[in-house]
Amino acid sequence: MSNIAGKAYAMNVITPIRWYTTWTNKLFFKAALLIPETLKGLLTLSLIHYARWVIIPRDGFPRLDPSQPKEELHYAYMLFFSNFNGSWDQYVDSFTFAIPSGLDLFWKWNIRYPKSVPLTPFHDYIRHNQIDTAHYYNAYPMAASNDVKSAQKVKKALIDFNAKSSDKSADDFLKDYHMLLNNLQHDFGDMKPTPIVSLSSYEVKKRYEQTKA
């Protein structure tokens, strides 16, 4: 079992919610999707790969086989699924510091949701309802999501630059090259195995050594 792969952490939280109030949550989710402005805090938090909230109706849980008895569930459930860079504490802390009211809105009506501030009851709530990750694959263990985004930007810019610059004079080439560097000045971060995500996990180091081997 590991929630950690490379620099990323996978978090699954599943919380009970009264089935007859889930429409309000769905409304909030829909509104958030329609008005991306409401998610700007989430989008600005650069450690997040993505976050997803899903309502699972009380009769909506999958069965492996029709012979598997149907569960009689009292509650519907809300699944929160996210991948992020950094440790559990760093992520949950950033969330509560940056977008406490947004969290309260998304988890509204969830059973025994304590609100995101103060911190400790929120920590306890998330940890209590977290389903640890059994298997987690990460294609780029050394990369944070920002590194992937930067790499994509640099790659595209270089291909474009190459296409445009082949026939230019030396002076124009230099001018364009400087412009290119200027445009990419926030995308030149190095990529190394550190930092470790948690002391109990040396996965980062191990993965790094695997990629070298």
Next chain:
Amino acid sequence: MTTNLDLTDIQGNIIKAYGAYNFQKARYLFLRINNGDKGRQFVDAITAKVTTAIPWGKSENGDVAVEKPRVTTNIAFTYSGLEALELPTASLREFPDDFMMGMSKRKDILGDDGPSDPENWDKIWKEKVHIWISINAPDMDALIERYNWVAQQVEASDGGVTLLTGHRGGDDEENLPYQDASVLYDESGNPTPKEHFGYTDGIGDPVFEGQTNVAARVLGRGKLMRDGSWAPLATGEFLLGHVDEAMEYPKTAPSPMLLSRNGTYMVYRKLHENVAAFNRFLDEQSKSFSGSKEMLAAKFAGRWRDNGAPIVNAPDDASKDEWDKAFEAADFAGKKRMLTDFTYNNDLHGAKCPYSAHLRRINPRGSLEYGVKEAYETPGALVNRRRILRRGLPYGAVKDAARDDGNHGIIFMALNADIQRQFEFVQQQWINYANDFKEGNDKEILLGNHDTKHPSKAVLQVEPGSGKPPHFINNIPRLVETRGGDYFFIPSITALKLIAAGMVDPT
């Protein structure tokens, strides 16, 4: 909200940076407790001389005030020290993991590798360090007098405590029984606020609720509010038993409340400065830099070396001249304000103060919103819980500026309510890593644990759209190395008395 602190219960070094009160000299002692009973008696004897946070001289608002002492004394304990003093298990188990483990075991988080690895620390860190005692004084006479008094108490403990040796000194000593520190002096012998690289240090410590004269000091030092004003940080960020920025009592506080309230945690680090490497590096890099050498040095730190001018408000040589003139003309309060009251709102892209500059990394102020309007609940949402009080002084002298192997650096102490959330986070995520700054693994230029196998670089950003390329700093050497340290708990006066009496009762 804490509006009045019980300053007679709080140790003075938490509230006061003694250096600011003209205490130019410091001596740090480390001791081992060999016997619980005798150890507690020793703590009792020291407690009688411990300096509290009570204001010195006349206070403006009629607070209780005492005469400024000739010398100060403070005391703190490692986790194993508290074990040796036989605190109840029910209290001990409630201390946080980071403090229980101690600094050397946290090396993978702190990036203390290579020359900073605990293997290479001063010999004293191979010992069982239990107690830290600090003595601060305006002159060596007062300091030595108090040191001799402490030595007498050690003697009187009859083997109960041992003053540990093993500090490296400036004359090839390997086994000094103390670590001395001192402000640096200019050529005419006047004290300066400089450290060995020539930077002006100790500007802009955080300001929190309950401190005196908050309104005048909070600009640029508290937390940035949405309307652009500054408010003091919550007391619980720096003192246990008080409400913190998450609207709760710090969970790092062991019970009973009397043991933890008004106490805090201290990170002690002996940081060696490679002066020759720094000078060589600055000389080399400035050859290809378009501004002056001093401007480049300011880019590394975020402040100009001579007077601490924040580079965000004095971004090049010409504007620095202007800034200096305004600084000259300003009164005392105006000067303070010019040094601390700024944000990066007009420098979102780092063209003035680079993302890798020391100042921006250790306190990004509101800049982690990246200009997204009202992205977070408050501009400092990702910053307000990562602040540390910084204490300490330079140590040693640079005898040969062409060599790195002398004994010179900074005794750095960080005080905070939660070592992992505050000090360790800043060290790991903001100094040795930069995802929050969208710079990948690019390290902070001055303090980063740069290593020759994977040479570091830094990007000094320029104005976007200007067509100019950013300036690249390459092959950054390890400029600062860890030479020792540990995590300590600084108890309140009440807690010291309970510990000394063996009366800690978590019930």
